[in-house]
Amino acid sequence: MAGGMKYLGLLGTRGAGGRRRRAAAAPFVLALAAVLAPIALSFAAPPDLEALRSMTGDAKDPALSAPAQPPIHLRKEWGALAASWDEDEPKVRVIVHHTGFLVTPEMTALSGAQALAAVKGQLQGIQQMHMKDPAFHMVDIAYHYLIDWEGGIWEGRPPWALGAHTYDNNPGSLGVCLLGNFTLQRPTRAQLAALLALTDWLTWKQGIPPQKIFGHRDMPGNQSDECPGYYLHADGGDQNPLRKVRLAILDKRQLAQRRIEVAAAPAILGRLQALMREFPAGAPAARP
Numbered sequence: 377m378a379g380g381m382k383y384l385g386l387l388g389t390r391g392a393g394g395r396r397r398r399a400a401a402a403p404f405v406l407a408l409a410a411v412l413a414p415i416a417l418s419f420a421a422p423p424d425l426e427a428l429r430s431m432t433g434d435a436k437d438p439a440l441s442a443p444a445q446p447p448i449h450l451r452k453e454w455g456a457l458a459a460s461w462d463e464d465e466p467k468v469r470v471i472v473h474h475t476g477f478l479v480t481p482e483m484t485a486l487s488g489a490q491a492l493a494a495v496k497g498q499l500q501g502i503q504q505m506h507m508k509d510p511a512f513h514m515v516d517i518a519y520h521y522l523i524d525w526e527g528g529i530w531e532g533r534p535p536w537a538l539g540a541h542t543y544d545n546n547p548g549s550l551g552v553c554l555l556g557n558f559t560l561q562r563p564t565r566a567q568l569a570a571l572l573a574l575t576d577w578l579t580w581k582q583g584i585p586p587q588k589i590f591g592h593r594d595m596p597g598n599q600s601d602e603c604p605g606y607y608l609h610a611d612g613g614d615q616n617p618l619r620k621v622r623l624a625i626l627d628k629r630q631l632a633q634r635r636i637e638v639a640a641a642p643a644i645l646g647r648l649q650a651l652m653r654e655f656p657a658g659a660p661a662a663r664p
């Protein structure tokens with residue numbers, strides 16, 4: 377949620393949507409698979425450091441060192457209102473949010489143009505609330521990126537602009553918001569795969585350490601906010617997909633930069649392989 381404020385609303389059910397599929401997570405997973413396939417085989421025998429190095433590829437290989445930009449829908453595609461922004465200082469962290477609005481079974485059952493329209497309707501509703509509701513009175517939708525339940529990534533504010541999503545912590549922070557209420561429901565696999573692809577690319581492009589991918593409630597002064605919800609970012613235990621996303625990006629960087637010890641490699645690879653199973657590339661395809 378934006379700015380640590382709670383809000384309720386009836387957004388986003390107008391229009392209906394289509395089951396468009398996109399390859400948001402494909403670049404990440406493909407790059408990962410290229411690294412993992414030969415290494416996984418190599419562990420049938422005791423790992424050898426030089427063999428491991430040769431198999432992890434050259435760190436200059438663009439497939440390993442530069443995550444591809446996932447597909448991102450532009451503002452004009454969702455009918456965003458015109459906005460102007462203040463320039464921010466360089467970004468040093470990513471803060472992940474949920475909208476707090478339930479994604480209903482009726483919404484996820486939509487397909488094609490109807491699903492797309494449902495997402496666009498929700499984005500427009502959130503923008504109007506953030507700009508016109510006196511409780512917010514913002515210059516634009518609060519976030520830099522939004523991710524729908526089918527894994528579509530949508531442009532909010534430009535990445536250089538100051539966001540308005542986390543009380544007292546907006547300067548230097550990129551705001552990424554997943555559509556849904558993850559106190560009450562789980563994010564979809566497609567959403568998590570898109571979050572992985574987006575944050576992998578964003579942190580690399582902006583020079584942000586993957587350790588600086590936070591949930592809203594991690595930030596000072598925001599601990600009372602449940603955002604982004606238990607099912608995306610539990611305090612502990614195994615229900616913490618956001619932590620797994622952060623770990624996967626760290627693991628991938630370590631592999632790409634060959635900064636792994638042989639003793640640690642099987643654990644890292646095992647974790648990555650488990651994550652690949654958990655957040656599969658999805659069923660992406662062409663845009664409508």
Ligand SMILES: [Zn+2]
Nearest residue numbers: 377473592603
């Ligand atoms: Zn939030």
